[in-house]
Amino acid sequence: MLEALHLYKRYVQGHWYSRNRFYVTALDNVSLNIGPRSTLALVGESGAGKSTLARCLSRLEEVDSGAIRLEGRNLLSLRSQELLAARRNIQLIFQDSAAAMNPRFSAAEIVEEPLLIQTRMTRRALRQQALALMEQVGISPQSERRPACEFSGGQRQRLAIARALILKPRVLILDEALSSLDSATQEQIMKLLLDLQVSLSLTYLFITHDLRLAAGMADHIAIMQAGRIIESGSISTVFLTAQHPYTRLLLATIPGIQTDPSTSIQREQ
Amino acid sequence: MPYLVRRVFSSLFLLFGVSLLTFVLVDFAPGEFFDEMRLNPQISVKTIAGLRSQYGLNLPLPVKYLHWLKSVAKGEGGFSFAYNSPAAPIIWQRAQNTLLLTGTATLFAWLIAIPFGIWSAARPGRAPALLAGGTISTLLAIPDLVLALLLLLLAVRSGYFPVGGVVGLDFSQLGPWSKFKDMARHLFLPSLCLTVGFLPMLLSHIRASMVEVLESPFIAAARAHGIPLRRLLLIHALPAAANPLISLFGFSLGILLSSSLVIEGIFGWPGLGQLLIEAILERDFYLVVDAAIFATVFLIAGNLLADTLLYALDPRIRAE
Numbered sequence: 001m002l003e004a005l006h007l008y009k010r011y012v013q014g015h016w017y018s019r020n021r022f023y024v025t026a027l028d029n030v031s032l033n034i035g036p037r038s039t040l041a042l043v044g045e046s047g048a049g050k051s052t053l054a055r056c057l058s059r060l061e062e063v064d065s066g067a068i069r070l071e072g073r074n075l076l077s078l079r080s081q082e083l084l085a086a087r088r089n090i091q092l093i094f095q096d097s098a099a100a101m102n103p104r105f106s107a108a109e110i111v112e113e114p115l116l117i118q119t120r121m122t123r124r125a126l127r128q129q130a131l132a133l134m135e136q137v138g139i140s141p142q143s144e145r146r147p148a149c150e151f152s153g154g155q156r157q158r159l160a161i162a163r164a165l166i167l168k169p170r171v172l173i174l175d176e177a178l179s180s181l182d183s184a185t186q187e188q189i190m191k192l193l194l195d196l197q198v199s200l201s202l203t204y205l206f207i208t209h210d211l212r213l214a215a216g217m218a219d220h221i222a223i224m225q226a227g228r229i230i231e232s233g234s235i236s237t238v239f240l241t242a243q244h245p246y247t248r249l250l251l252a253t254i255p256g257i258q259t260d261p262s263t264s265i266q267r268e269q
Numbered sequence: 270m271p272y273l274v275r276r277v278f279s280s281l282f283l284l285f286g287v288s289l290l291t292f293v294l295v296d297f298a299p300g301e302f303f304d305e306m307r308l309n310p311q312i313s314v315k316t317i318a319g320l321r322s323q324y325g326l327n328l329p330l331p332v333k334y335l336h337w338l339k340s341v342a343k344g345e346g347g348f349s350f351a352y353n354s355p356a357a358p359i360i361w362q363r364a365q366n367t368l369l370l371t372g373t374a375t376l377f378a379w380l381i382a383i384p385f386g387i388w389s390a391a392r393p394g395r396a397p398a399l400l401a402g403g404t405i406s407t408l409l410a411i412p413d414l415v416l417a418l419l420l421l422l423l424a425v426r427s428g429y430f431p432v433g434g435v436v437g438l439d440f441s442q443l444g445p446w447s448k449f450k451d452m453a454r455h456l457f458l459p460s461l462c463l464t465v466g467f468l469p470m471l472l473s474h475i476r477a478s479m480v481e482v483l484e485s486p487f488i489a490a491a492r493a494h495g496i497p498l499r500r501l502l503l504i505h506a507l508p509a510a511a512n513p514l515i516s517l518f519g520f521s522l523g524i525l526l527s528s529s530l531v532i533e534g535i536f537g538w539p540g541l542g543q544l545l546i547e548a549i550l551e552r553d554f555y556l557v558v559d560a561a562i563f564a565t566v567f568l569i570a571g572n573l574l575a576d577t578l579l580y581a582l583d584p585r586i587r588a589e
Contacts, residue, residue, distance in 0.1 A: 055489075058493050060489060060492055060493050084495050084497075087493075087494075087495040088495065091493070091494065092490070092493040094486055094489075094490055096486055099485065099486040099487060100486045100487050100489070100490040101487055101490070102487050102491070102505055102509065103487075103509070103583075103584065103585055104508055104509065104582075104583070104584060113491075113494070113496065114494040114495060114496070117495065117496055117497060117500060118495060147584040147585075149584065149585055160490075163494065164494075167494070167495075
């Protein structure tokens with residue numbers, strides 16, 4: 001479904017006129033492949049390059065080299081209108097949902113806006129579709145006029161999911177989407193995401209630094225460190241037979257993780 | 270009590286405080302209008318005492334203040350000794366000229382700064398941003414006085430732009446279009462000078478606000494959802510960047526009466542600035558008090574308008 005091949009991205013630090021310019025490599029030969037209707041968890045510490053990869057995959061930032069393929073089409077070769085159409089299929093959900101929403105927009109305006117600029121639907125039809133989607137993610141349609149700042153963290157994340165889903169995407173990139181929520185809300189949103197994946201045939205790239213969340217959401221996992229993917233495979237394989245010392249270090253930090261194959265961590269079906 | 274009612278009450282209270290303070294400070298300043306008469310041997314001390322008594326200058330300060338308040342309520346605002354007429358109509362006539370000049374300059378400065386500021390913020394590190402940065406630095410480096418003198422030189426050498434006055438001597442005999450052209454020619458140089466003075470401050474504020482908003486996560490989220498650049502800038506970024514700009518707009522309205530003192534003097538523009546300087550030199554008590562308070566009214570009204578706009582446009586302020 002979504003494939004990244006040999007992605008490289010580096011940032012320049014310092015001004016163009018300065019002698020003290022240096023480069024920071026954010027993505028170093030990153031390749032990954034996510035199958036249809038599956039979830040790949042991308043795990044790594046802060047600064048590992050996870051969010052940069054998310055931004056590059058959604059073409060918020062340009063990679064220096066490599067290829068990004070969605071259902072076989074290279075997204076990097078698309079321009080303007082083609083790119084706009086392709087963007088519908090990959091949607092990004094951010095960690096800080098409060099900051100990721102225009103504080104002046106109402107809940108319904110936030111949800112319907114992507115569709116407003118991508119289609120020629122009437123306002124009434126747009127609003128109906130937005131309200132239906134709000135209901136689907138567990139937000140009461142009666143709160144359509146409330147601004148985003150009046151919703152709780154969990155409700156805002158549900159709004160963000162509704163906004164992402166209104167374009168009927170094929171792939172959702174969840175960039176630390178559960179990290180800022182409390183455990184109970186994390187549980188609810190995770191369940192919502194898993195239900196939506198089944199009902200809408202969605203593919204997820206689930207970015208997190210929490211291996212327990214990764215185990216709950218994903219069927220495959222990739223461990224990222226310093227811009228490189230150092231280990232990847234199915235959740236059970238990586239959790240039980242981790243090869244890289246960094247992966248083993250990460251696993252060792254989780255209390256209660258069973259490494260016995262007979263109690264292997266399985267995603268809830 | 271609703272927010273706006275509280276703001277109006279606090280503004281009125283502030284105005285009362287400023288009027289009291291201005292009155293006290295001007296009264297404490299040494300000398301008064303009739304002092305020069307004492308140098309004239311033909312005017313007796315008794316005559317001067319009679320004049321002081323006639324105009325109420327011998328009264329205690331609180332009584333003078335109450336008399337002035339009554340006079341303000343009648344629309345007179347005290348009495349100008351130099352012009353021998355109520356002070357408020359003189360102030361209002363001059364203030365209209367000042368407002369014409371500063372209003373035009375402020376309008377043009379905002380009309381230039383908004384699109385230029387947005388354009389340069391949307392292209393960081395590229396030609397528009399460098400051009401905006403260069404323009405701000407260059408204009409900031411030119412003192413208003415030097416620019417005004419250069420423009421004055423241009424006016425004298427070219428002969429096209431008149432120097433001094435709001436309109437020409439034959440203004441009343443002109444047709445409507447010719448009247449407009451005559452006024453525009455008189456207005457052009459002083460308003461250009463003021464516009465150039467306002468522009469770097471507005472441009473740098475607009476650019477900084479827009480750059481800050483364009484880096485915020487909700488703009489990244491909107492881009493990720495495929496929102497096109499024009500909508501991103503005008504519907505998302507500009508309203509979000511508007512709060513400091515609305516405050517700045519209120520401030521720029523507030524200083525409409527006080528920002529052109531020097532320029533009015535150089536270009537011979539018969540505005541409030543020149544009147545105030547004359548009144549201070551002549552110690553025309555009520556004219557000085559009225560001019561200062563009138564400028565304060567504009568400042569308070571500008572801030573009140575800015576707060577009202579912020580309240581109307583930002584749901585977060587309404588929610589507080």
